[in-house]
Every structure is written in structure tokens, then in C-alpha cells.
Amino acid sequence: MSLKGQLEAIIYAAETPITLEQMTQLVKQTIVAAGAVDEADIKSRVRSSLEELIGEYGGSDHGIEIRQVAGGYRMSTKPEQHEVVRAFAKSLKPPIRLSLPALETLAVIAYKQPATVPEINEIRGVDSGGVIGTLLDRKLITTAGRKQVIGRPILYKTTKEFLMRFGLKDVNELPSMEEFEKLVAESFQSELIPAEVAATEGSGMSAESDAGTDTDEESDDPSRESSDRKQEGAHPHSEEIEKSASAREN
Numbered sequence: 001m002s003l004k005g006q007l008e009a010i011i012y013a014a015e016t017p018i019t020l021e022q023m024t025q026l027v028k029q030t031i032v033a034a035g036a037v038d039e040a041d042i043k044s045r046v047r048s049s050l051e052e053l054i055g056e057y058g059g060s061d062h063g064i065e066i067r068q069v070a071g072g073y074r075m076s077t078k079p080e081q082h083e084v085v086r087a088f089a090k091s092l093k094p095p096i097r098l099s100l101p102a103l104e105t106l107a108v109i110a111y112k113q114p115a116t117v118p119e120i121n122e123i124r125g126v127d128s129g130g131v132i133g134t135l136l137d138r139k140l141i142t143t144a145g146r147k148q149v150i151g152r153p154i155l156y157k158t159t160k161e162f163l164m165r166f167g168l169k170d171v172n173e174l175p176s177m178e179e180f181e182k183l184v185a186e187s188f189q190s191e192l193i194p195a196e197v198a199a200t201e202g203s204g205m206s207a208e209s210d211a212g213t214d215t216d217e218e219s220d221d222p223s224r225e226s227s228d229r230k231q232e233g234a235h236p237h238s239e240e241i242e243k244s245a246s247a248r249e250n
Contacts, residue, residue: 003027003034004049011053017072020046096138096165105131106140110162110174114144114155132156140165 036042063081135141139161146152
């Protein structure tokens with residue numbers, strides 16, 4: 001790849017304005033291999049290629065441009081394209097936020113499809129009826145006929161919307177079960193460790209409080225908590241994991 005192509009890719013991928021110095025360090029080996037003799041020569045070549053790139057994007061054939069922002073460079077839409085971009089942004093669907101039970105159910109369907117609710121329940125160990133409704137509303141799954149067994153339960157499969165939301169060409173691009181289990185384990189580990197630390201720190205304070213005074217905090221009804229968690233098979237850390245999943249999707 002040419003130096004100009006590398007700089008273009010770096011600026012495009014950068015979430016924040018990237019400086020000339022940062023880009024120089026990233027492409028330094030390429031420039032040295034091309035015959036650069038010293039640091040001054042390396043910086044000169046990067047600056048020259050960057051100016052050429054800025055000039056090319058400045059032409060009327062491009063709807064985006066490379067601008068200097070906050071001491072660095074970044075791509076942005078040209079002012080004359082703002083109206084069409086604003087209209088496009090308004091047409092975008094909001095990001096989907098799914099609870100842990102919904103993600104678990106969706107994963108079971110994606111890997112086992114077509115699957116019936118009893119089959120999903122057996123794998124998850126909890127009733128997934130309510131979650132199925134949520135996934136149908138979000139158009140992430142659809143019906144796929146009925147299974148030819150006693151009772152003829154409805155079969156479910158993933159949709160084109162599912163592929164679009166998760167950036168997949170088809171279901172064959174899903175990670176293997178081993179890779180999926182590793183991703184889930186890493187997600188749980190990253191979410192549970194901070195919670196465990198907070199719980200450990202809070203337990204000491206709680207013990208001191210209980211020892212020093214009598215309280216009537218009887219509102220933490222275990223039966224009510226149990227009932228709440230049964231709704232859609234909710235996991236005690238579903239909210240935190242849901243946020244993490246949403247961040248990765250965006």
C-alpha cells in the first residue's frame with residue numbers, strides 16, 4: 001500500500017483527530033523501507049503525502065474532506081453536504097439494547113436454528129417465552145414453520161435484520177462455539193471484577209453500620225428480588241452487561 005493510502009486509512013479509522021507525529025510513527029517503517037535517510041526526511045514525506053491527500057479530498061467530487069481539528073487531522077462531511085447527511089442520520093434506526101436473557105436466547109436461536117421454545121428453554125434452563133416476543137418485536141427473529149412432532153411447536157430462526165445489526169454476511173460468519181464461549185467469559189470477567197471489588201469494599205462499611213446501630217431496612221424483601229429476577233430470566237448483572245454489549249455494537 002502506498003504511503004498516501006496508509007495515511008488515508010489511519011485518518012479514517014481514528015476516532016479522534018490524529019496528529020502528524022502519531023501518523024509519522026505509524027508509517028515510519030514503510031518510509032524507511034522506501035529509502036528515507038533520517039527523521040527530517042521521514043516527516044517531510046509524511047507531510048507531503050498528507051498535503052496531497054487533503055488536496056484530493058478538497059475536490060468537488062468528494063463529499064468528505066480532511067480537516068485540521070484540535071491539533072490533529074480527521075475526516076468530516078463538507079458543509080454543502082450537511083443537509084443530506086442530516087436527513088440520512090434521522091432515518092437511521094436507534095441502536096438495539098438487549099438484556100442478557102434476550103442475548104442468550106438470540107444466541108441459542110442463531111446457533112441452533114430453526115429452534116422451538118421448548119428446545120430453547122431446555123438449553124437456557126428458564127422460560128424464554130417473554131424474551132421471544134421481544135426478539136420478534138425487534139425483528140431479529142422470525143417464525144420458520146412448525147416442527148413435525150406432537151404439538152407442532154413453532155420454529156424460530158434469525159432474520160436479515162439480525163445479520164445487518166451484527167454486521168454478518170450470513171450465519172456461517174458466526175464465531176465458533178469455542179470462540180463464543182471465550183467472548184462471553186471475557187465479558188463476564190470484565191463486568192464482575194469491578195462489582196466484586198465494590199461489594200468487598202462495601203461489606204466492611206455494612207458490618208460497621210450493623211454493629212453500631214439497629215436499623216429497620218426490611219424493604220430488601222428476598223422474595224420480591226427473586227420475583228424480579230424471574231422476569232425474562234433476568235441476570236443480576238444484566239444491566240451492566242447490556243451496557244457493555246451496547247457499547248461494542250455502537
